Amino acid sequence: MAGQDTLTVIDNRTGKQYELPIECGAIRTADLRQVKTSPDDAGLIGYDPALTNTATCKSRITFIDGERGILRYRGYAIEELAEKSNYLETAYLIVKGELPDERHLAMWKHNVTLHTMVHENIKKFMDGFRYDAHPMGILVGTIGALSTFYPDANNVQDLESRRLQTRRLIGKLPTLAAFAYRRTLGLPYVYPDNDLSYTENFLSMLFRMTELKYTPNPVLARALEVLFILHADHEQNCSTNALRSVASSQVDPYSAVAAAVAALYGPLHGGANEAVIRMLTQIGSLARIPEFIKKVKAGDGRLMGFGHRVYKNYDPRATIIKKLAYEVFDVTGKNPLIDIALELERIALQDDYFVSRRLYPNVDFYSGIIYQAMSFPVTMFPVLFAIPRTSGWMAQWAESVRDPEQRIARPRQIYIGEGARKYVSIAQRPEPEMREEAVSPEI
Ligand code: CMC
Numbered sequence: 001m002a003g004q005d006t007l008t009v010i011d012n013r014t015g016k017q018y019e020l021p022i023e024c025g026a027i028r029t030a031d032l033r034q035v036k037t038s039p040d041d042a043g044l045i046g047y048d049p050a051l052t053n054t055a056t057c058k059s060r061i062t063f064i065d066g067e068r069g070i071l072r073y074r075g076y077a078i079e080e081l082a083e084k085s086n087y088l089e090t091a092y093l094i095v096k097g098e099l100p101d102e103r104h105l106a107m108w109k110h111n112v113t114l115h116t117m118v119h120e121n122i123k124k125f126m127d128g129f130r131y132d133a134h135p136m137g138i139l140v141g142t143i144g145a146l147s148t149f150y151p152d153a154n155n156v157q158d159l160e161s162r163r164l165q166t167r168r169l170i171g172k173l174p175t176l177a178a179f180a181y182r183r184t185l186g187l188p189y190v191y192p193d194n195d196l197s198y199t200e201n202f203l204s205m206l207f208r209m210t211e212l213k214y215t216p217n218p219v220l221a222r223a224l225e226v227l228f229i230l231h232a233d234h235e236q237n238c239s240t241n242a243l244r245s246v247a248s249s250q251v252d253p254y255s256a257v258a259a260a261v262a263a264l265y266g267p268l269h270g271g272a273n274e275a276v277i278r279m280l281t282q283i284g285s286l287a288r289i290p291e292f293i294k295k296v297k298a299g300d301g302r303l304m305g306f307g308h309r310v311y312k313n314y315d316p317r318a319t320i321i322k323k324l325a326y327e328v329f330d331v332t333g334k335n336p337l338i339d340i341a342l343e344l345e346r347i348a349l350q351d352d353y354f355v356s357r358r359l360y361p362n363v364d365f366y367s368g369i370i371y372q373a374m375s376f377p378v379t380m381f382p383v384l385f386a387i388p389r390t391s392g393w394m395a396q397w398a399e400s401v402r403d404p405e406q407r408i409a410r411p412r413q414i415y416i417g418e419g420a421r422k423y424v425s426i427a428q429r430p431e432p433e434m435r436e437e438a439v440s441p442e443i
Contacts, residue, residue: 011044013037026055045412052309055236057244057403061094061395062235066310071317073233074098082320087228088112088198091170091391094233095398115171116192116201119149122176126183135180136265136382142176143169144258153252156401165253166394173387174198178205181380190214199224202387207375219331220374223324227367230317231385233392237309239263239270243393244400245409253397260393261386267304270385272364273371274378276305280337280344280369289343297353305341305365306348307357317363321370328370335373341366 001008007020007027020031033043048054063072071078074093081090085099092100092108100108125145129138147153150168155161179189182205190205193214200221204214234240243260247253264270279301283292296303308315325338345361348354368381376384400406 009035011035011037024058029054045414047414051236051241056241056409057236057400057406059235059396059399060097061392061399062233064235064310066308066312069311069313069316071234078230078316079320082226082229085229086197086225087232087388090229090232091388094391095166095395111167112171112198113192113194115168116175116194118172118175118179121149122146123179123189126179129183131184133180133184134379135177135184136261136271136379136386138180138183139176139383139386140258140262140265142180143173143254143261145254146172147252147254147258150252150254153254156247156250156252162253162398162401166398169253169257169390169394173390174202175205177380177383177387178202180383181206181377184377184379197221197225199228217331219327223328223370223374226320226324227370227384228388230320230363231388233389233395237269238266239389240393240396243397244406247397247400248406248409250401250408253394256397257390257393260389264386264389265382270364270382270389272304272362273368273381273385276341276364277337277368277372277378277381279304280340283340283344286340286343289340289347293344293347293351297351303344303348303354303359305368306354306361307359308362311360311362312358314360315362318361318365321363321366322361325366325370325373328373332373332375335369337372338366338369341369 005022007022009018009020009032010016011018014037016035018031018035020027029046032046035044036042046054061074063075064070073081073090074097076093076099081093085093088109089100089105091112092105122142122145126138126142129141146168150165152161153165175192182189190208193201193204196204196214196216200216202224203216203221208214236244239260242263243256246259247256267275283289293303295301325335329335329338345365348359354360367384368378371381371384372378
């Protein structure tokens with residue numbers, strides 16, 4: 001059998017042998033269904049909570065080699081894109097699969113820029129949130145609400161509709177994000193300035209005050225371009241998986257992206273950059289780092305911005321961001337938290353707890369330090385992740401709805417609850433004290 005692309009499985013319950021095809025280094029777990037102990041057995045299933053070793057799709061968008069710390073979009077190294085590209089060009093690459101020529105890039109910029117405005121009702125909608133609403137919560141709500149403004153987006157199998165929704169979402173995300181930010185400060189909303197680049201316009205919508213035209217600092221605008229490139233896609237992470245799962249019901253992309261933003265909000269995902277700053281601020285000084293590391297090692301909290309499901313090496317995005325931080329500090333002045341971060345990293349990379357678990361800095365470890373130096377409040381950090389990730393989500397969405405192998409996502413479960421029981425009328429149920437013990441303590 002050696003040299004064949006198959007896996008031989010012997011079921012020791014029955015002694016039967018099965019040949020499962022191997023394609024692209026994977027077996028189809030559906031092939032396990034034939035492994036049965038009897039004809040009425042539903043067949044073997046795979047158990048993989050958190051999908052740690054299950055591919056849910058074939059994709060041509062992003063390649064990651066976590067062992068070697070490699071990240072590529074459509075075959076292009078992240079380091080090269082971060083150095084030479086800009087966000088809209090990278091978004092084109094991610095969405096369309098190739099780098100654009102000059103004419104196509106100009107058309108793409110025009111088409112995206114055309115959609116930077118939002119319906120005036122969105123502003124009223126935003127006003128309905130509580131005064132201290134987290135901008136990420138506002139983003140989830142307003143992106144979901146966009147589906148009601150564009151009912152044509154339901155037509156997910158239509159290529160032209162998909163293109164239009166992609167431009168709309170990439171165009172509108174900075175506007176929604178900036179409005180959410182201005183609202184938390186009680187400042188009037190600033191409308192898009194389409195003469196500016198994608199990141200310059202975003203800075204203008206955030207920070208413009210009474211001046212007629214906002215002049216963004218070119219170093220900060222470029223830093224944001226780089227950060228946006230680094231965050232544009234990351235294959236099947238938690239939010240992209242949420243997006244694909246929700247989109248598999250063929251719902252419109254605004255609803256699916258709202259689900260992705262909700263997933264990104266969590267502190268183990270896009271909310272980690274916010275959590276890193278809170279952690280560094282709490283540590284407060286170099287002297288308190290050993291005590292903090294000791295607590296983490298004892299299982300009391302995590303070193304936020306460290307560790308990754310896929311990278312078992314330095315996250316290549318973190319390397320770029322660390323360098324970028326100093327370019328930003330030349331303009332903004334140094335964020336003192338960088339010293340605590342560097343010392344934490346130095347200690348963690350020598351400590352057996354982190355070394356043995358292969359925990360390295362991830363994209364979120366240094367990004368928040370830059371955002372804070374650029375005067376963004378911490379609550380905006382995950383929002384700054386969501387804006388560029390929209391191009392990745394739209395590419396992943398388009399790929400999934402076009403994929404003939406994709407059907408509605410519907411995982412299996414292993415049922416471990418009660419067997420069949422007879423309904424007991426309320427008068428005949430046990431006394432409250434006895435019932436307490438039977439009720440699951442988690443709920
Ligand atoms: N600090 C301390 N211990 C950690 C950390 C950490 N940041 N991350 C993982 N561990 C330990 C964990 O306790 C476990 O130890 P043990 O085997 O003794 O139980 C071991 O390492 C494996 O951890 P895990 O939770 O099973 O790993 P995972 O692949 O399920 O989780 C992760 C990946 C990113 C959620 C996790 O590393 C983490 O919580 N990191 C901190 C949050 C963070 O920075 N998230 C941003 C991820 S990058 C941006 C993005 O794409 O979302």
